[in-house]
Amino acid sequence: MKELIKWKGISFGYQEEKKVLKDVDLSIQKGEKIVVIGSNGAGKSTLFLLLNGILKPESGSYAYKGREIHYTKQEMRMLRKEIGIVFQEPDQQIVSQTVFHEVAFGLMNLGYSKEEVKQRVLAMLEKLNIQDLKDCPPHYLSGGQKKSVTIADILVMEPEVLLFDEPTASLDPLNQENVERILGQIANEGKTIVVSTHDMEFASRFADRILVVGEGTIIGNGTPMEIFSDKNLLSRAFVKPPVLYEIMKVLKEKKILPNDLELTDSEKLIQFLHLFKLG
Amino acid sequence: MNQMDAIASRSDLREIHPRVKMIYTGITLAICLWASDVLVSILLLGLNTVLITLISKAPVKSYRKVMQIPLVFLLFTALGMMIHIPWTTRYLVPDAIRVAELMLRVWAGCSSMFFLSFTTPIFDIITCLHQWKVPEFLTDLMLYMYRFIFLLLDVGDVMQISQRARLGYDSKKSWIHSTANVAVSLFIIAYQKSEQLYIAMECRLYDGKMRYYGEEGREEAGWYVGIAVIAVLLILLKGCL
Numbered sequence: 001m002k003e004l005i006k007w008k009g010i011s012f013g014y015q016e017e018k019k020v021l022k023d024v025d026l027s028i029q030k031g032e033k034i035v036v037i038g039s040n041g042a043g044k045s046t047l048f049l050l051l052n053g054i055l056k057p058e059s060g061s062y063a064y065k066g067r068e069i070h071y072t073k074q075e076m077r078m079l080r081k082e083i084g085i086v087f088q089e090p091d092q093q094i095v096s097q098t099v100f101h102e103v104a105f106g107l108m109n110l111g112y113s114k115e116e117v118k119q120r121v122l123a124m125l126e127k128l129n130i131q132d133l134k135d136c137p138p139h140y141l142s143g144g145q146k147k148s149v150t151i152a153d154i155l156v157m158e159p160e161v162l163l164f165d166e167p168t169a170s171l172d173p174l175n176q177e178n179v180e181r182i183l184g185q186i187a188n189e190g191k192t193i194v195v196s197t198h199d200m201e202f203a204s205r206f207a208d209r210i211l212v213v214g215e216g217t218i219i220g221n222g223t224p225m226e227i228f229s230d231k232n233l234l235s236r237a238f239v240k241p242p243v244l245y246e247i248m249k250v251l252k253e254k255k256i257l258p259n260d261l262e263l264t265d266s267e268k269l270i271q272f273l274h275l276f277k278l279g
Numbered sequence: 280m281n282q283m284d285a286i287a288s289r290s291d292l293r294e295i296h297p298r299v300k301m302i303y304t305g306i307t308l309a310i311c312l313w314a315s316d317v318l319v320s321i322l323l324l325g326l327n328t329v330l331i332t333l334i335s336k337a338p339v340k341s342y343r344k345v346m347q348i349p350l351v352f353l354l355f356t357a358l359g360m361m362i363h364i365p366w367t368t369r370y371l372v373p374d375a376i377r378v379a380e381l382m383l384r385v386w387a388g389c390s391s392m393f394f395l396s397f398t399t400p401i402f403d404i405i406t407c408l409h410q411w412k413v414p415e416f417l418t419d420l421m422l423y424m425y426r427f428i429f430l431l432l433d434v435g436d437v438m439q440i441s442q443r444a445r446l447g448y449d450s451k452k453s454w455i456h457s458t459a460n461v462a463v464s465l466f467i468i469a470y471q472k473s474e475q476l477y478i479a480m481e482c483r484l485y486d487g488k489m490r491y492y493g494e495e496g497r498e499e500a501g502w503y504v505g506i507a508v509i510a511v512l513l514i515l516l517k518g519c520l
Contacts, residue, residue: 049478052482054481054482056477077484080481080482080483080484081484084482084483085482087479089475091430092472092475092476092479093479094400095426095479095480097284097400097402098288098400098402100401100492101492104492105480105483105485106483106484108490108492109483109484109485109486109490111485113446114492114493135288135293136288137284137285137288137400139429153483154483157483157484184373205306232453246438
């Protein structure tokens, strides 16, 4: 698999004395689905802004697609096109007065012609099923609709990597499902996705790999099974595993489940248990 | 005004190119102010009321509320203009009829402006100005100001509700204290939000130049003819009363 992003020793702090992230090493392959977990203030959002070049690290090296980034103007522009961020708060991101203009914003900045912009925007609105909202002011939409708009306006720029900062925060279950579905769709198209979340069930279902941010750096890097079984790591990061794992542990201890069974989806566990004759 | 924009985006006249609506507003406003005529003002008021409530289908309640605002100011002004200054022989404007005509003229002009407000979202207006080669720094500024004013009004509203729930406006002293708190907080929030917005725009390759997609809308020669007819009619009717 092609290595898209490689960090070595990246450090960053908003103030001189206090570093938010220290000596971070990171590697992201093309097509991976990565989930970043950690407590509030651990540095997840900072990590994202460092990834797309908005923040410049104080030390360390950043290589994208094998080429070292020296933070020239072209490189920054390239990074921001290739790596798109969907922020947690849609209101933080919404610029324009209609959904159409909102989705067109990035494309206009990329210099596409008016016809090209129109074509791409309409196609994207159809893809995310929000074409009916084309002329609506984005501020008046519901939370779920706003979220779809903010995803559309980044996706339409065709980035290689998509960063989602807590995409399901403050959404109702139906909308959360919708977002998850969209993420799955994007992943199936070969994009690389990095999501930060507090929803451990989602992390367990979605991630190929989980990065745990804590103590100012990345303290964990592994499959959901590996991460959620490591009690020490979880307590250092102030993270609780999904109930699924606790239950599976007990079921394995009671010899109800085979020890080598690895399930990351509570739905699958339920199906599995239905097939079982207990007692 | 946030609601105004919401009403404008639902207007039945939304589809018309903003250019047409702005030209109508500009021309009728100019004629009304130039004519200084009671008949012209009344006719314009009537025309705009019909356009706004029946054709654009804006809620009558909103139109009524909004037309009351200039009325209040105008009444106070009229009062001030007719006051006799003691120990002098001067009145500011001694002729009550002229004062009434002035107020009517201004009120009718306002109705033309409100026509624009009720049928055209601000964003369309600004984009049209941009197309008319109004300097970019002005149009960009208007866009940002517009966006932030409503953001701040909303935040300020929520803050006040929260303060009221904690009895923040119960006494004169706490009233002043609470209002000051809201003002300071809004400053800070404005700063924070503008930073966040800028970062979000930078992430989508904003480089300082706001690129306007350009307005779309129906534009028919017939409408311009209609505007011309109305204009000529109003001009001819000056002095008929």
